[in-house]
Amino acid sequence: MKNRFIAVSQRVAQTIPVVVGVVVISFLLTRALPGDPAVFFAGVAADEASIEQVRVALGLDKSLPQQFLIYVGDLLRGDLGQSLSSGQPVLSDLASRLPASLELTLFALVISCLIAIPLGVLAATRPGSWVDHVCRVLVTAGVSLPTFFTGVVLIYFFYYLTGWAPAPLGRLDFLYIEPEHVTGFYLIDSLIANDMQTFAGTLKQLILPAATLSLFTLAPIARMTRSAMISALSSDYIRTARAAGLANGTILRTYALRNALLPVITTLGMVFSFSLGANVLVERVFAWPGIGSYAVDALIGSDYAAVQGFVLAMALLFVLVNLIIDLVYSLIDPRIGFTTNE
Amino acid sequence: MLKITNLAVSFNTRNGTVTAVRDISLDVAAGQKVGIVGESGSGKSVTAFSIMRLLDDGGQNDAGTIHYQDINLLQCSEQEMRDIRGREISMVFQNPRAALNPIRKVGYQIEDVLRRHSRSTRQSARRHAIEALSAVKINDPQAVYGRYPFELSGGMCQRVVIAIALACDPRLLIADEPTTGLDITTQKVVMELIDELITERQMSAILITHDLALAAQYCDHIVVMKDGEIVESGDSVTLFATPQHAYTRKLVNATPRTGASLRDLLPSPSDAKTSQLTNKVTSLAPARPAPLLEVNNLVKTFTTASGVVNAVKDVSFTIHRNESVGLVGESGSGKSTTSSLLMRLDHCSSGQILFEGRNLLDVTTKQFAKDPRRASLQMVFQDAGDSLNPRHTAEMLIVEPIARLTNMNRKEKKARVSELAQMVGLPEALLTRYQHQLSGGQKARVGIARAIALNPKLLILDEPTAALDVSIQAIVLNLLHDLRAELDMSYLFVSHDLRVVELMCDNVMVMRHGEIIERGSAKQVLQQPQHPYTRELLAAVPQSPELQYGPNTSNRAVL
Numbered sequence: 001m002k003n004r005f006i007a008v009s010q011r012v013a014q015t016i017p018v019v020v021g022v023v024v025i026s027f028l029l030t031r032a033l034p035g036d037p038a039v040f041f042a043g044v045a046a047d048e049a050s051i052e053q054v055r056v057a058l059g060l061d062k063s064l065p066q067q068f069l070i071y072v073g074d075l076l077r078g079d080l081g082q083s084l085s086s087g088q089p090v091l092s093d094l095a096s097r098l099p100a101s102l103e104l105t106l107f108a109l110v111i112s113c114l115i116a117i118p119l120g121v122l123a124a125t126r127p128g129s130w131v132d133h134v135c136r137v138l139v140t141a142g143v144s145l146p147t148f149f150t151g152v153v154l155i156y157f158f159y160y161l162t163g164w165a166p167a168p169l170g171r172l173d174f175l176y177i178e179p180e181h182v183t184g185f186y187l188i189d190s191l192i193a194n195d196m197q198t199f200a201g202t203l204k205q206l207i208l209p210a211a212t213l214s215l216f217t218l219a220p221i222a223r224m225t226r227s228a229m230i231s232a233l234s235s236d237y238i239r240t241a242r243a244a245g246l247a248n249g250t251i252l253r254t255y256a257l258r259n260a261l262l263p264v265i266t267t268l269g270m271v272f273s274f275s276l277g278a279n280v281l282v283e284r285v286f287a288w289p290g291i292g293s294y295a296v297d298a299l300i301g302s303d304y305a306a307v308q309g310f311v312l313a314m315a316l317l318f319v320l321v322n323l324i325i326d327l328v329y330s331l332i333d334p335r336i337g338f339t340t341n342e
Numbered sequence: 343m344l345k346i347t348n349l350a351v352s353f354n355t356r357n358g359t360v361t362a363v364r365d366i367s368l369d370v371a372a373g374q375k376v377g378i379v380g381e382s383g384s385g386k387s388v389t390a391f392s393i394m395r396l397l398d399d400g401g402q403n404d405a406g407t408i409h410y411q412d413i414n415l416l417q418c419s420e421q422e423m424r425d426i427r428g429r430e431i432s433m434v435f436q437n438p439r440a441a442l443n444p445i446r447k448v449g450y451q452i453e454d455v456l457r458r459h460s461r462s463t464r465q466s467a468r469r470h471a472i473e474a475l476s477a478v479k480i481n482d483p484q485a486v487y488g489r490y491p492f493e494l495s496g497g498m499c500q501r502v503v504i505a506i507a508l509a510c511d512p513r514l515l516i517a518d519e520p521t522t523g524l525d526i527t528t529q530k531v532v533m534e535l536i537d538e539l540i541t542e543r544q545m546s547a548i549l550i551t552h553d554l555a556l557a558a559q560y561c562d563h564i565v566v567m568k569d570g571e572i573v574e575s576g577d578s579v580t581l582f583a584t585p586q587h588a589y590t591r592k593l594v595n596a597t598p599r600t601g602a603s604l605r606d607l608l609p610s611p612s613d614a615k616t617s618q619l620t621n622k623v624t625s626l627a628p629a630r631p632a633p634l635l636e637v638n639n640l641v642k643t644f645t646t647a648s649g650v651v652n653a654v655k656d657v658s659f660t661i662h663r664n665e666s667v668g669l670v671g672e673s674g675s676g677k678s679t680t681s682s683l684l685m686r687l688d689h690c691s692s693g694q695i696l697f698e699g700r701n702l703l704d705v706t707t708k709q710f711a712k713d714p715r716r717a718s719l720q721m722v723f724q725d726a727g728d729s730l731n732p733r734h735t736a737e738m739l740i741v742e743p744i745a746r747l748t749n750m751n752r753k754e755k756k757a758r759v760s761e762l763a764q765m766v767g768l769p770e771a772l773l774t775r776y777q778h779q780l781s782g783g784q785k786a787r788v789g790i791a792r793a794i795a796l797n798p799k800l801l802i803l804d805e806p807t808a809a810l811d812v813s814i815q816a817i818v819l820n821l822l823h824d825l826r827a828e829l830d831m832s833y834l835f836v837s838h839d840l841r842v843v844e845l846m847c848d849n850v851m852v853m854r855h856g857e858i859i860e861r862g863s864a865k866q867v868l869q870q871p872q873h874p875y876t877r878e879l880l881a882a883v884p885q886s887p888e889l890q891y892g893p894n895t896s897n898r899a900v901l
Contacts, residue, residue: 236440243394243435244455244506245428254454255443262445333445334490 007336011326015319022315026308027071031064035302041084080312081305085297090309094291098313099184100171101283101290105275107187107206108213109268116218117264120225121257124233135222142219147278151212151285158208165208166201168286176201209286216278217271224267228260235259262333269325273318343546344370344393344514349406351388351397351570362388362401363570370514370546375537377549377557377578379593380567381811382782386550389567390516392416393548394433395423410514429459432507434536436519438500442491448502449475449487452509459510474505479535496673497528501535508539515540518550525672526838530882533560552811554597555884558582566590596816598841604823607816607845632699634832635661635684635800640693642679642856653679655856657693661800666826666833668847668864670840670879676856677836681802684834685721686710697800717747717796724805726785730777736763736788737773743795762791765828767821783814790822794829801826802834807842819846840883844868852876 038055080090123135158165179189190198280292298306330336452471456462475483521529642654723729
């Protein structure tokens with residue numbers, strides 16, 4: 001137990017250098033972007049002198065190390081700078097948009113886990129059966145169909161042809177009032193406010209983009225579940241369990257699935273990380289006011305404070321997700337505490 | 343109690359149907375202990391799995407019946423089988439560590455079985471599980487209850503597996519190679535535990551093993567299987583005293599034992615190459631030129647999370663030219679660490695290694711891989727299958743060391759490979775095969791050919807025959823013995839099998855906890871051991887009384 005605690009704190013401590021590295025890289029990366037923010041900021045009619053004035057005002061005339069120190073100082077005060085395009089502080093922009101992306105991604109992940117894990121388990125227990133074939137088709141489709149394409153196809157069928165889904169325009173139809181901001185997740189906030197109408201409205205808006213994203217994330221999870229289950233089921237301890245006459249359910253759940261979940265969780269962490277990035281296209285198609293579309297706009301507009309803020313926020317999120325995955329892993333696998341500090 | 347009649351089992355594979363067991367009949371009476379003995383591929387495990395109805399996918403019973411008491415097992419529903427498994431018939435497996443769920447506390451794993459067969463309720467499960475653990479003589483069962491398999495030693499894991507198997511008081515226990523992979527002293531403890539528990543509970547048992555002596559020691563009745571058929575069966579005393587079938591005789595002969603020479607292990611003196619060389623060996627032995635390898639005060643310490651481990655403490659020894667030295671010890675004794683230190687695969691903490699009078703430690707381990715002296719020191723590994731690159735053909739494997747350390751051209755290399763193949767008795771047609779297409783004995787030959795490719799002076803053999811069947815082991819041991827004479831090599835023979843060491847070595851060192859506790863000539867150490875630990879090791883070797891006399895006295899029982 002003590003070993004485990006040491007291993008966990010070591011793992012948490014490992015995030016510190018990563019965070020430092022992230023800050024440095026996000027700073028350098030935005031400095032390397034093409035386009036001169038001073039020119040952009042000064043406007044179309046500006047002359048040399050006023051551009052120079054803006055440059056000095058933005059602190060861009062100073063040397064890189066100096067700029068970095070100022071940047072770090074601002075960061076420590078929680079100041080990510082001002083967005084040029086929206087005129088708002090970047091921090092508040094991100095705070096209002098991040099929950100939208102997170103809600104979409106997490107909801108999609110929950111859906112895909114609920115489908116992919118049972119599907120993978122069934123496919124593994126009945127190799128060659130129709131379930132296995134369905135699994136294979138879904139996995140192939142998920143990998144090969146780009147999200148913007150599935151998104152558009154879903155809109156075409158469920159909005160344009162049948163009209164079952166609402167217009168793909170953001171998080172909530174204008175008929176509804178936004179729930180009071182608590183977590184920023186409309187589903188949760190509307191439940192807190194006990195506003196079932198808004199909850200239903202949010203769910204309706206969410207279902208198509210989430211389905212699009214989950215078809216994409218389902219593939220790796222289902223595939224990993226299937227192969228991990230197959231190898232777990234052919235292992236010696238399953239044979240022991242069967243020789244002891246244990247019930248099929250116990251063997252599948254307690255013996256095979258718990259062991260098979262270990263690689264699945266690792267995959268889940270990766271899938272979550274890359275789907276946050278892959279969101280951009282889905283957000284575009286469904287006019288979702290998320291962090292992805294915000295970043296694309298900022299990049300096109302040479303809005304470097306916003307880009308910097310986005311890169312930083314995403315990187316920190318990745319670090320956090322990986323930390324959580326590792327901690328969950330060590331909860332499930334008792335061997336972890338001993339193998340990490342060899 | 344158990345009656346198998348005309349059982350036939352086959353497997354559907356990609357290359358068609360393979361018959362694993364053909365027309366087997368076998369009876370196990372109440373309280374009887376039956377041993378099924380055979381080499382790999384003989385169908386002994388398939389028979390056991392058929393009884394449990396746990397055949398792998400593609401396996402099917404083609405004919406015959408298996409009756410347990412009055413139940414026809416082959417016609418039971420899967421649900422009925424689940425009630426029988428664990429409660430009426432249980433099984434203990436080889437490789438105990440893998441046989442337990444790695445991420446579930448062992449106590450819970452025992453509880454699962456107890457709860458399944460309604461032996462315990464939620465409240466009493468813990469108490470019963472702890473009772474089951476103390477029944478298999480685990481000290482401090484309370485603590486072990488909450489452990490995971492990776493926290494327990496191999497012997498402890500096997501006790502837990504036995505506890506699971508016996509938790510619900512089954513009437514028949516099937517033990518499938520229960521001690522393979524365990525140390526010899528642990529093997530003895532585990533076998534005696536099983537024997538005691540079975541006798542105490544008046545159970546019947548089937549012991550499946552490749553080790554004739556083990557089966558003879560613990561079973562009343564023995565069945566010898568070969569290629570899916572029973573070639574001979576009988577009372578274990580008579581069977582060994584008067585083996586009727588040629589195959590049984592071959593097996594009995596091939597088992598290393600006291601008083602038999604290496605040549606006695608071979609089925610017949612037909613091995614022409616072997617018999618020619620015999621005289622040469624004896625003529626070479628007495629001459630004792632300068633020492634080839636001198637090891638002085640070798641020390642290796644590892645630092646791990648749980649503290650400092652002294653794997654090798656102050657070990658010194660000498661190997662002379664053309665001498666064969668045995669290094670004996672159980673797992674964790676430091677014998678494998680010592681051999682990897684000699685091969686410079688690992689840094690040593692302190693000490694001196696002199697090879698032909700020159701210090702081997704004057705170059706770093708990295709540089710040593712390219713050192714010209716590296717050619718004179720070679721190693722043959724335990725599991726030839728695992729130590730060979732699966733993507734290389736036998737020829738590529740043998741060429742590798744030649745290409746690395748010499749400047750031969752293609753033609754010379756080719757000639758050298760065929761020469762080597764001939765020396766180790768590997769048919770040239772097999773050179774284009776990959777390791778999975780070769781048998782265990784052939785893989786061992788490839789491993790040896792690789793090792794002798796550069797005319798080494800010292801060969802370190804790390805349990806070279808541990809993974810082989812006895813009849814193949816006999817052939818490989820003879821081959822190694824002949825090659826030593828032919829190529830004027832010295833051997834450091836690392837093994838846990840004392841009988842093999844006695845056959846192969848001039849001198850023996852016994853290692854324990856990183857120290858050499860006894861050394862001397864093989865005869866002296868193994869026949870008049872001084873150290874209590876050596877005596878313990880020797881006592882643990884399975885001994886059927888008949889084997890001590892050897893098969894030549896077979897007429898005795900007839901008279």
